[in-house]
Every structure is written in structure tokens, then in C-alpha cells.
Amino acid sequence: MKPKQIVEELDKYIIGQDKAKRTIAVAIRNRTRRKRLPDAIRDEVSPKNIIMIGPTGVGKTEIARRIAKLSNAPFIKVEATKYTEVGYVGRDVESIIRDLMSIAIQQVKTELAEAQSEKVAARVEERLLDLLLPSVSNETGSGNKGDIIQADTSYTDSKQATREKFRTMLKEGKFDEREVEVQVQNRKKIGIEVMGQANMDDLQDAMQSLGSIFGGGKGQARKLTIKRAREIFTEEETDKAVDTDRAIDEAKERVEQMGIVFLDEIDKVAKTGGSSSGGPDVSREGVQRDILPIVEGTSVATKWGVIDTTHILFIASGAFHVSKPSDLIPELQGRFPLRVELDDLTSNDFYRILTEPANAITMQYKELLKTEGVSIIFTDEAIRRLSDIAYEVNNTNDNIGARRLFTIMEKLLEELSFSADELSGQEITITAAYVDERLGEVVQNQDLSKFIL
Numbered sequence: 001m002k003p004k005q006i007v008e009e010l011d012k013y014i015i016g017q018d019k020a021k022r023t024i025a026v027a028i029r030n031r032t033r034r035k036r037l038p039d040a041i042r043d044e045v046s047p048k049n050i051i052m053i054g055p056t057g058v059g060k061t062e063i064a065r066r067i068a069k070l071s072n073a074p075f076i077k078v079e080a081t082k083y084t085e086v087g088y089v090g091r092d093v094e095s096i097i098r099d100l101m102s103i104a105i106q107q108v109k110t111e112l113a114e115a116q117s118e119k120v121a122a123r124v125e126e127r128l129l130d131l132l133l134p135s136v137s138n139e140t141g142s143g144n145k146g147d148i149i150q151a152d153t154s155y156t157d158s159k160q161a162t163r164e165k166f167r168t169m170l171k172e173g174k175f176d177e178r179e180v181e182v183q184v185q186n187r188k189k190i191g192i193e194v195m196g197q198a199n200m201d202d203l204q205d206a207m208q209s210l211g212s213i214f215g216g217g218k219g220q221a222r223k224l225t226i227k228r229a230r231e232i233f234t235e236e237e238t239d240k241a242v243d244t245d246r247a248i249d250e251a252k253e254r255v256e257q258m259g260i261v262f263l264d265e266i267d268k269v270a271k272t273g274g275s276s277s278g279g280p281d282v283s284r285e286g287v288q289r290d291i292l293p294i295v296e297g298t299s300v301a302t303k304w305g306v307i308d309t310t311h312i313l314f315i316a317s318g319a320f321h322v323s324k325p326s327d328l329i330p331e332l333q334g335r336f337p338l339r340v341e342l343d344d345l346t347s348n349d350f351y352r353i354l355t356e357p358a359n360a361i362t363m364q365y366k367e368l369l370k371t372e373g374v375s376i377i378f379t380d381e382a383i384r385r386l387s388d389i390a391y392e393v394n395n396t397n398d399n400i401g402a403r404r405l406f407t408i409m410e411k412l413l414e415e416l417s418f419s420a421d422e423l424s425g426q427e428i429t430i431t432a433a434y435v436d437e438r439l440g441e442v443v444q445n446q447d448l449s450k451f452i453l
């Protein structure tokens with residue numbers, strides 16, 4: 001995708017913040033550009049990591065989330081606050097790369113599976129038919145074997161015909177609710193969480209393979225509907241059809257060349273002002289120090305092989321409300337050469353956020369209430385009023401950005417949502433007067449709005 005197209009795509013969901021969108025679009029595009037370079041130069045070009053700075057609720061995480069969906073590249077979004085320094089209880093930062101790799105493998109596998117989907121569907125269908133039509137010889141038992149052999153040809157013919165008939169019915173979904181007994185492999189995920197182990201991932205893997213030694217492979221009989229059985233079979237057959245080794249190779253290549261890590265809440269690991277606590281701060285500076293080599297380029301051992309992180313793109317983001325980028329350790333600052341600031345949202349932005357995005361909030365409420373048979377319509381003035389109120393409350397109380405709209409909308413529609421089932425069939429227009437009636441008093445009264453909005 002060209003930078004322009006990326007920005008256009010982002011515009012569908014995020015209002016304003018053009019600078020941030022552009023910078024990120026360029027960074028993403030540069031990955032593709034780099035891929036086209038001759039080998040010798042390509043290795044020299046390292047990605048320019050980005051820090052997004054902006055107050056809370058202005059779209060930082062939202063941009064990351066949308067980019068993740070857009071880009072075909074392996075993408076992971078993590079919160080810096082979740083990690084601890086190596087050697088301390090908690091997840092170490094290298095697990096980011098392991099997770100990214102695991103995401104990439106999943107992605108590649110899905111793609112490979114899609115290419116095989118017809119074959120898989122055909123095999124699943126056969127297996128379902130086998131379930132629905134256990135071979136007749138089983139049913140008649142060992143009684144009249146001679147007869148069967150004699151009547152062999154016509155018998156197979158009719159059996160074939162029945163099978164075809166069943167196939168048609170199966171395709172039409174007529175058996176979906178029928179229950180059958182299925183041998184199910186034990187679920188792959190074992191619900192053991194050994195929190196606080198440094199190498200939790202490895203441990204879990206070990207448990208899984210243990211599980212498969214002890215009867216995991218055998219599976220157990222369960223009664224399931226055909227519909228559910230189809231899902232399970234599809235999973236199993238897909239697993240069989242996809243070449244795991246190939247998927248791993250491809251995933252590794254993608255992670256190393258195109259991988260993107262989004263480090264959210266980076267400001268929360270910055271040191272704030274005077275160090276009051278004393279002693280090592282495991283979840284802050286230590287984490288920053290651990291991140292350094294990964295950002296710069298290092299080798300991370302995963303169970304799929306060693307991953308080189310040199311060309312992975314890092315996008316960090318944070319509100320930097322209490323701390324500043326300069327509170328990060330200098331080494332880390334230097335590794336994020338691009339800074340973009342996101343703007344505060346204005347009343348006009350709020351208006352657009354309420355109406356424009358493909359998933360606009362007003363639209364969400366409309367759809368929600370529609371399920372109850374109530375159709376609501378927002379007048380233009382009502383939406384203007386709402387945006388003004390959001391802006392005002394953000395100014396007088398804390399500025400929580402676009403999230404303010406959520407609290408305001410909830411408050412506005414509280415009454416309606418509660419009694420929607422009784423209003424079924426009605427059309428309700430939300431006017432500016434209605435907004436004032438529901439919210440006016442709360443907004444006027446500072447103390448009240450502190451609690452309610």
C-alpha cells in the first residue's frame with residue numbers, strides 16, 4: 001500500500017491526527033521499499049523507529065490497532081508496563097519477539113490453509129458422511145455375510161446413492177443439529193498458568209508435550225452436533241494440510257524483514273521526577289534497559305529458531321503526561337529518532353468522531369437499539385450539543401479525550417437503553433432539547449459532573 005492509501009484507510013476510523021498518520025504510513029511503506037533494494041544496501045538500511053506522543057484518548061492505540069489490521073506484516077501490540085527486568089518475576093521483554101513470531105506463524109498458516117481450503121472442506125465432508133453413515137456391514141452385524149457378498153454390486157450402488165443423498169442434505173445444513181459421537185483430540189491448550197516463572201512460555205510448551213504423551217493423542221469420545229463436529233474436523237484437517245516447517249520459515253522471514261512491534265504506554269516506564277522509592281525499579285528503568293538491545297538489533301532465541309531483530313520496526317506511544325520523552329534513558333530516546341505529537345481533540349473533532357468513522361458511536365447505539373425494534377435518530381444540533389458538552393467537560397474536568405464521548409453517550413441514552421424493550425416499534429428523535437434535558441444539569445453542576453461524566 002502506498003502511504004496515501006494507508007492514510008486514507010486510517011481516515012475512515014480516526015479523525016484528525018494527520019501528522020501521526022503520515023509518519024506511520026511512511027514508516028510502513030519504507031519496509032516495502034527496503035525490500036526492493038539490492039541485498040548489500042538492504043542490510044544497511046535500518047528502520048526509523050517512532051514515538052507517538054499525545055494526551056490520553058486521542059487515538060494513539062486506535063491508530064496502532066488499525067495499522068495492525070491493514071498491514072499484512074506481522075504485528076504485535078504490547079504494553080510496556082507488562083514487562084519486568086530480566087531476572088525478576090514477570091515476563092521479560094524478549095517474549096515480545098517470541099509472541100510476534102507466534103503471531104506470524106499463525107498468519108502464515110492461515111494463508112496456507114486458505115489455499116488448501118477446498119481440499120480441506122472435501123475431506124471434512126467425507127469424514128462427516130462417515131459419521132452419519134457408519135458402514136452398513138457394521139450395523140447388520142456378522143449375520144448374513146454370504147448374502148451381502150452376493151448382492152454386492154447393487155448393494156454398493158445403493159450405498160453410494162444414499163451417500164450422495166446424504167451429501168446433498170449435509171450441504172443444505174439439514175443435519176446441522178444432529179448429534180454424533182466423535183473422537184476428539186484433547187484440546188491443545190492446557191489451562192495451566194504458572195505465573196511468575198521467567199520462562200513461562202517454555203514451561204507451558206513442556207506441559208503441552210507432556211499432555212500429548214499421556215493420552216492426549218488418543219482423544220476421547222464426545223457427543224457433538226454435526227455443526228460443531230465440522231468445526232473441529234476443519235481444524236484438524238487444516239492442521240494436517242499445512243506444512244508447518246514451511247510456515248515457520250516463511251514466518252521467520254516475515255518477522256525479521258517486516259515485523260512491527262507497537263510498544264504502548266512507554267511513558268509509564270519512564271522515570272518520573274525525583275526517585276522517591278530508592279532501590280532498583282524493576283518495572284521501569286530495568287525494562288527500558290532490556291528493550292535497548294531488542295530495538296537496536298539482537299538475536300532472540302525462540303523455539304522456532306533464532307530471530308534477528310535488527311530490521312523490526314518499533315513504534316512506541318505514550319501520553320507523557322507526568323513524564324517527558326527526555327525522562328526515558330538516553331539510549332532509548334536515541335533509538336526512536338522520529339517523534340510525532342498527536343493533537344488535543346476539539347469540539348469539532350468530537351462532532352466528526354460521533355458521525356464520520358465507519359464505526360461511529362452514534363451508529364453503534366442506533367444498531368444496538370434497533371435490535372429491540374427502536375429506531376433512534378440524532379439531529380445535527382443534538383450531535384453538536386454533545387460535542388460541545390464533551391469538549392467543555394474535558395476542559396473543566398480532566399481531559400480524557402474521545403473517551404469522554406462514551407461516558408456522555410451512556411448517560412444520554414441511559415433511560416432509553418433501560419426501557420428500550422417497552423418502546424419497541426417507535427421512532428425516537430434525539431434533539432438538542434433532549435440532550436439538554438438529560439445532561440444540562442449535570443454539566444452545569446461541576447461537582448455533579450465530576451462524578452457522573
Ligand SMILES: Nc1ncnc2c1ncn2[C@@H]1O[C@H](COP(=O)(O)OP(=O)(O)OP(=O)(O)O)[C@@H](O)[C@H]1O
Pocket residue numbers: 013014015016017054055056057058059060061062063318319353357401402403
Ligand atoms: N481521533 C480519533 N478519531 C476517532 N476516534 C478516536 C480518536 N481518538 C480517540 N478515539 C476513540 O477513543 C477511544 C480511545 O482512543 P485510544 O485508545 O486510541 O486512546 P489513546 O490515545 O491510546 O489513549 P491512552 O494514552 O489513554 O492509551 C477509542 O475507542 C477511539 O476509537
Ligand SMILES: [Mg+2]
Pocket residue numbers: 060061062264265
Ligand atoms: Mg492507549
